[in-house]
Structure formats: structure tokens, C-alpha cells
Amino acid sequence: MKLHQLTLYEAHERLKKKDISSLELTEAVLDRIDALDGEIGAFITVDRASALAAARAADDRIASGSPAMAGLTGIPIAVKDLICTKGVRTTCASKILENFVPPYDAAVIEKMKAQDAVIVGKTNMDEFAMGSSTEYSAFKPVRNPWDLSRIPGGSSGGSAAAVAADMCIAALGSDTGGSIRQPASHCGVVGLKPTYGRVSRYGLVAFASSLDQIGPIAKDVRDCALLMNAIAGHDPRDSTSAPRETPDYTAALKDDLSGLRVGIPREYTEQEGLHSDVSKAVAAAVATIEALGAEAVTVSLPHTRYVVAAYYVIAPSEASSNLARYDGVRYGFRNASGTDLLAMYRNTRSEGFGPEVQRRIIIGAYCLSAGYYEAYYGKASQVRTRIREDFETALEACDVILSPVAPTPAFPIGEKVDDPLTMYLSDIFTLSANLAGIPGMSVPCGFSQEGLPIGLQIMGRHFDEKTLLRVAYGFQNATDFHTSKPKR
Amino acid sequence: MTITKKEVVHVADLARLDLEGEAIDRFAGQIDTVLAYVDVLKGADTQGVSPTSHVISLFNAFREDEVGTHLEREAALANAPDKDDENFVVPRIVG
Numbered sequence: 250m251k252l253h254q255l256t257l258y259e260a261h262e263r264l265k266k267k268d269i270s271s272l273e274l275t276e277a278v279l280d281r282i283d284a285l286d287g288e289i290g291a292f293i294t295v296d297r298a299s300a301l302a303a304a305r306a307a308d309d310r311i312a313s314g315s316p317a318m319a320g321l322t323g324i325p326i327a328v329k330d331l332i333c334t335k336g337v338r339t340t341c342a343s344k345i346l347e348n349f350v351p352p353y354d355a356a357v358i359e360k361m362k363a364q365d366a367v368i369v370g371k372t373n374m375d376e377f378a379m380g381s382s383t384e385y386s387a388f389k390p391v392r393n394p395w396d397l398s399r400i401p402g403g404s405s406g407g408s409a410a411a412v413a414a415d416m417c418i419a420a421l422g423s424d425t426g427g428s429i430r431q432p433a434s435h436c437g438v439v440g441l442k443p444t445y446g447r448v449s450r451y452g453l454v455a456f457a458s459s460l461d462q463i464g465p466i467a468k469d470v471r472d473c474a475l476l477m478n479a480i481a482g483h484d485p486r487d488s489t490s491a492p493r494e495t496p497d498y499t500a501a502l503k504d505d506l507s508g509l510r511v512g513i514p515r516e517y518t519e520q521e522g523l524h525s526d527v528s529k530a531v532a533a534a535v536a537t538i539e540a541l542g543a544e545a546v547t548v549s550l551p552h553t554r555y556v557v558a559a560y561y562v563i564a565p566s567e568a569s570s571n572l573a574r575y576d577g578v579r580y581g582f583r584n585a586s587g588t589d590l591l592a593m594y595r596n597t598r599s600e601g602f603g604p605e606v607q608r609r610i611i612i613g614a615y616c617l618s619a620g621y622y623e624a625y626y627g628k629a630s631q632v633r634t635r636i637r638e639d640f641e642t643a644l645e646a647c648d649v650i651l652s653p654v655a656p657t658p659a660f661p662i663g664e665k666v667d668d669p670l671t672m673y674l675s676d677i678f679t680l681s682a683n684l685a686g687i688p689g690m691s692v693p694c695g696f697s698q699e700g701l702p703i704g705l706q707i708m709g710r711h712f713d714e715k716t717l718l719r720v721a722y723g724f725q726n727a728t729d730f731h732t733s734k735p736k737r
Numbered sequence: 738m739t740i741t742k743k744e745v746v747h748v749a750d751l752a753r754l755d756l757e758g759e760a761i762d763r764f765a766g767q768i769d770t771v772l773a774y775v776d777v778l779k780g781a782d783t784q785g786v787s788p789t790s791h792v793i794s795l796f797n798a799f800r801e802d803e804v805g806t807h808l809e810r811e812a813a814l815a816n817a818p819d820k821d822d823e824n825f826v827v828p829r830i831v832g
Contacts, residue, residue, distance in 0.1 A: 348816075349816055350815070350816060352808055352812040352813065352815060352816070353808070444793070445792050445793060446792075446793050446795065459789075459790070459791065459792065485798075485800050488798035489791070489795065489798070491793060491795065492798075552781065554777065555777060555778055555780075555781050557774075558774060558775045558776075558777045558778045559778060561771060561774075561775060562775055562778070569752060573752075576753070577818055578817070578818075578825050578827055579813075579816065579817055579825055580816035580817065580818075581816070581818070582818070583818035583819065585818070585819070585828070587828065588828065589828055589829065589830070590827055590828050590829070590830045591753075592828075593827065593828050594753045595753050595754070595755050596755070598752075598753050598754055599754050599755040599756075602754070604760075604764075607749075607754055607764070608764060608767060608768060608771075610752045610754065611745060611748050611749050611752060611754065611764065611768060612768055612771060612772070614748045614749075614751055614752040615740065615744070615748045615768075615772070618748065618751070624779075625775070625778075627788060628778050628779070628781070628783065629775075629778060630788030630789055630790065631781075631783035631786045631787070631788050631789075632778055632781045632783060633788070633789040634783075634786050634787055634788060634789045635781065635783065635786060637789055637792060667767075668767075669767050669770070669771060670767075670770050670771050670774055673771070684789075684792075685792060686792025686793055711792075711793055712793075
């Protein structure tokens with residue numbers, strides 16, 4: 250096995266035994282990026298020099314034993330390019346932040362650096378995380394490593410493609426409406442959106458503040474748990490982060506699923522547009538999980554038909570407010586051709602934001618404007634309560650809910666790029682977890698007839714990531730979908 | 738039609754975005770399609786339902802009012818498109 254193919258756990262064990270050095274591992278990963286990323290496009294910035302310096306520092310730490318080696322020490326990790334990295338540009342895949350170099354690290358980056366993790370680069374994404382295909386990057390699209398003519402999913406498409414193609418050992422993404430789970434599903438890797446408030450958003454560029462959450466994208470379930478151990482926890486600088494203890498997530502990795510009840514939402518199996526390969530793979534996954542000792546029960550989420558509409562009012566509304574800060578004054582791009590301040594704002598924003606971001610700002614500004622607020626944002630926020638209650642009720646009858654992640658396997662590049670509503674409708678199964686604030690996870694559960702990966706979604710109660718990980722781990726150990734790799 | 742071209746241009750203007758020519762037609766069509774779809778919300782019974790503003794029960798995240806370390810001026814100004822030694826510089830506001 251080549252070094253770049255190692256899982257986080259395997260790499261950690263080999264570093265610990267001093268079988269390999271972080272420098273060797275990091276060089277292997279950087280060489281892999283050099284060899285493949287020209288055609289995949291997963292990275293916006295690769296900082297070779299600082300990655301190698303971090304690897305040397307990790308090797309010194311491992312050699313001296315002081316401070317003691319931590320879970321991520323010496324591990325090459327890719328970071329979605331909307332998580333601030335001090336001194337390394339953070340673009341959000343937007344022209345408006347093309348040259349933005351953050352003066353501070355995000356909380357999750359501080360935590361990783363404290364462990365001497367190696368940040369290999371910043372990954373491509375839909376501009377400001379708005380999209381489901383990574384086609385809305387202002388710089389370049391990402392291609393799915395399983396089939397270069399297809400999208401990798403989005404918005405964390407770069408992180409998912411980088412993990413799938415072994416261009417990093419693990420990655421961080423962010424998930425506002427499925428942006429970790431859906432690309433993980435399309436790229437055949439594991440992704441976890443933690444409970445809202447579980448991971449600090451300090452230093453995460455804001456898209457929709459009541460929905461955004463950072464989480465891991467990894468080669469398997471154990472790696473996902475290891476990353477959660479590193480990044481979860483309360484942070485006083487994010488007033489929405491939850492002041493509670495975080496468990497050792499690896500303690501949840503037990504094979505036995507007996508005594509667990511898994512809920513199958515009636516409304517999801519009847520969902521229009523659900524691809525037969527996806528429904529078959531998910532049904533087979535449910536059968537596997539039952540065979541491992543869990544009991545499947547049917548549950549109901551009666552407000553499912555309102556989910557896409559509620560989300561596509563709330564998320565753009567919050568975005569229009571959050572993105573008001575990009576005005577060409579304090580950081581980022583400025584178009585200075587106008588003669589007065591107002592012209593500078595208008596020229597800067599019109600030139601700096603891409604079309605999808607502009608569409609969402611306009612939709613959001615409309616939904617928040619006088620006379621429309623109650624009908625749109627107010628109503629959607631009430632419907633959000635209904636959706637949240639649906640999940641609370643369903644999760645009284647079961648421990649986790651199982652569903653598809655995306656209704657179809659990865660679609661061809663270009664298919665939906667000019668049809669926003671069709672793109673939005675493909676998010677049907679993932680948006681609810683963000684609206685309800687609950688954790689959601691994607692694990693590989695099969696392949697389409699064309700050989701494209703399919704993901705199983707596992708959702709659970711607030712702050713109960715460990716039960717998601719337990720189900721995912723049991724399922725993974727009974728199957729080998731996660732060990733299949735794209736051919737390159 | 739849920740939203741007119743004129744309204745799209747007006748809202749864009751409020752958001753400090755200039756729409757011109759073909760972009761107006763394209764955006765107006767796409768945004769109208771989305772808003773027409775969103776109308777499904779009208780069918781949801783939300784009588785007496787409180788809006789969700791925060792998904793986990795978290796109230797009043799208090800902290801001590803203590804002096805901390807913050808960005809130095811130089812770091813805060815580092816990314817500015819235009820600046821002098823102490824300030825962000827913007828085009829003239831008042832004639």
C-alpha cells in the first residue's frame with residue numbers, strides 16, 4: 250500500500266511506531282496532488298513549503314515525545330477554503346476574496362495546529378458554499394474522481410474529491426444544507442455534519458449562520474470519529490457553540506447494533522425523482538443493519554414537502570445579511586472605477602460575486618424586505634419549527650433515521666448549472682438535518698449500475714453523534730464499499 | 738408571476754448589486770421560478786407556531802467582561818484594498 254492511501258488511523262499507528270515519518274507521508278500526499286489535481290481541481294491553494302515545515306515539526310514532536318503525540322500529529326489534512334488559515338489565503342472560491350489572507354486561524358485550525366497536524370492545502374468549493382455541485386467555484390469546477398465528466402457534489406466538493414483520490418489523508422468541510430454529506434456520498438467517502446453548536450464556527454466564513462457547521466470528511470468511519478475528537482468542543486468566541494462535554498467518539502465504534510431502532514421515513518421512500526439504484530442500495534443497507542441486530546421501524550416526517558422551500562428562504566435570507574460585509578472597504582476585492590462610495594460598493598459587489606451568490610443575495614433581500622418578511626422569512630421560520638418537531642417525534646420512536654443522501658448518483662457537469670431550482674431540489678434529503686440542527690452522516694452503501702458511489706444517510710438526536718458513528722461503524726464492518734477506490 | 742423584473746432590479750439595488758441587460762431577464766426568470774416554488778409554504782399550517790431562531794436550547798451566552806488580546810492595527814489593515822497608516826481609505830463620501 251502506498252503512503253497516500255493510508256487511512257488516518259493507519260497513518261497514526263505507523264507514525265507512532267516510527268515506521269514512517271510525517272515528512273515522507275506529507276511528500277507522498279503532495280506528490281499525489283501534483284500528479285492528479287490538474288485534472289480533478291480539488292485544491293485552490295497548495296502550500297507545499299509550510300506543509301513540509303509542519304511535517305518536520307510533527308516529526309520532531311514524535312521523536313522527542315514532548316509534547317506527547319496527539320491523534321492528528323503529522324497527518325496531512327485538506328481544509329475547505331472557507332475556514333480561515335492565518336497567513337494562507339482563504340478565498341471561499343470567490344473573486345471577492347481571491348487575495349484575502351486571514352490574520353487569524355479558525356478555532357478548528359488552532360486545534361489542529363496544537364496537535365501538529367499538517368495542513369496540505371485549501372480545497373475548492375462552490376462560491377461561499379452556495380451550491381450542490383462545486384460548479385459555482387469562481388476559479389474552476391471540481392471533477393468527480395470516479396468519473397471526470399461528473400460533479401463531485403458540493404459545496405465541499407474539493408474536500409470530498411481530495412479524500413476520494415487520496416490527495417490528503419482526511420479533510421474538513423462545512424455543511425449548511427448537505428455540503429459535507431452530499432459530496433461525501435457522490436465521492437464514496439464518509440462525511441459527518443455534527444449537531445449545530447458542536448464545533449466552533451469561529452473563523453468559518455459565514456454563509457447562513459443558523460445552519461452552518463464544520464465537520465470531517467474521511468476515508469472511513471473510524472477516521473471520522475478521530476477527526477471529531479480533534480475539532481469538537483465549546484468555544485466562547487462562538488456564542489452559538491454548545492457549552493457541553495464532548496465524548497471520546499472512538500468509544501462509539503462497536504460492532505454490535507442490537508437493541509437499536511432505526512427509523513425509515515415513509516415520505517422519503519415515496520419521494521419523486523428518487524433513482525432506482527439509490528433506493529435499492531439504501532434498502533439493502535437497511536437490511537444489512539437489521540441483520541446486525543437493529544430493528545427497523547417506519548416513521549413519519551409529515552412536513553417533508555416544505556423542506557426545500559423553507560430552506561431556500563432561510564439560507565438566502567441569512568446569506569444576504571452575512572454577505573453585506575463584502576463592500577471593498579476592509580478586505581477583499583475592490584473595483585475603484587467609480588467616483589463615489591456608493592459606486593464603489595456597487596461595482597465591487599457586482600464584479601466580485603458570481604451569479605449564484607448574486608441570485609441568493611437577491612432572493613434573500615427580497616424575503617427580508619418590508620412587506621414580504623412575514624410571508625417569507627417569518628413563515629419559513631415557523632415551518633422550520635414544524636420540521637424540527639417532526640424529527641423530535643420520529644426520534645422518540647427510533648435512535649437514528651436512515652435515508653438516501655442524494656436522490657441520484659452524481660450528475661454530469663453542466664446538467665443543472667443554469668437551473669437553480671432543479672439543483673435545489675436535489676438537496677431534499679440533506680436540508681432537514683440543518684433546519685432541525687441534528688447530526689447527519691453519509692457512509693458509502695453501494696454503487697449505481699454505472700459504477701458511481703451511493704451514500705446512506707444516518708441522522709440522529711441532537712448531540713448524539715456517537716450513535717450515528719456506531720451504526721455507521723457496524724455497517725462499514727459488514728460491507729466493503731468504503732474500501733473501493735476510483736481507478737487512478 | 739411572483740416577482741417582476743422591476744422588483745428584481747429594485748431588490749438588487751437595495752443589496753448594492755447592479756444588474757444589466759441580459760442578466761436582468763435571466764435572473765428575473767430564475768428568481769421567479771424559485772419564489773413561485775417557495776409559495777408551497779403557504780399551505781403549511783403554522784397557526785400559533787413559534788418561529789425557530791435557534792435549533793438548540795441555548796440562551797444568553799454570557800461571559801465575563803474582560804480585556805483580551807485583539808488584532809493589532811497593522812494586521813487589521815493588512816488586507817485593505819486602500820489604506821493609510823491608521824485607516825481604511827474609501828472614496829469621498831461628502832462633497
